[in-house]
Amino acid sequence: MTSVCEPLVRVQAGDFDLATEARRLTDGRRDVGAIVSFTGLCRDEDGRLEALELEHYPGMAEAEIGRIADEAAQRWPLSGLSVIHRFGRIAPGENIVLVVAASPHRRAAFEAADFLMDYLKSRAPFWKKEHAAGETEAGWVEAKDRDQEDMKRWER
Structure with a gap:
């Protein structure tokens, strides 16, 4: 199935606003x-x-x-798709990632958003360091087996 949408992908240091991004897909x-x-x-x-x-x-x-978002746009009938991922130092409570999927039907929007998050968690090339309270050295975060397991349900 082909999609009428061209996904928007942004990687940015600054925050994002859900309402603004959702409105962009529906206006x-x-x-x-x-x-x-x-x-x-x-x-x-x-x-x-x-x-x-x-x-x-x-x-x-x-x-x-972009490759992951394009695959979602090909798999589900979406009218809009946005993926925004932040980088840099992010404090607890702050936004890291946003996925917004718009479709004529709810099931496609739910599945596309879920698919994107599973693939972002396991395939997006980001490296994470945790800065622990009271520590001077940051530690790298290892990949989780669960993230790889979650992706298996999307295999064709």
Whole structure:
């Protein structure tokens, strides 16, 4: 199935606003029946985490996220799709990632957003350091087996 949307992908240091991004996908459109969004936030890990630092290779991160978003746009009938991922130092409670999927039908929007998050967690080229409260050295975050397991349900 082909999609009428061209995904928007941004990798940025600054914050984003869900309402603004959702409105961008719906303004002037009458074919949108559902918008599903996911916002990932930085956790404080029970008070242990002072900040999360995300690093990436500019150009490479956008290209890979774009590839994943294009695949979602081909798999589901979407009228709009946005993926925004932040980098830099992010404090607990702050936004990290936003996925907004718009479609004539709710199921497609839910599945596309879920698919994107599973692939972003496992394939997007970001490296994370945890800055623990009271520590001077940051530690790299290892990939989780669960993220790889989650992707398996999308295999064709």
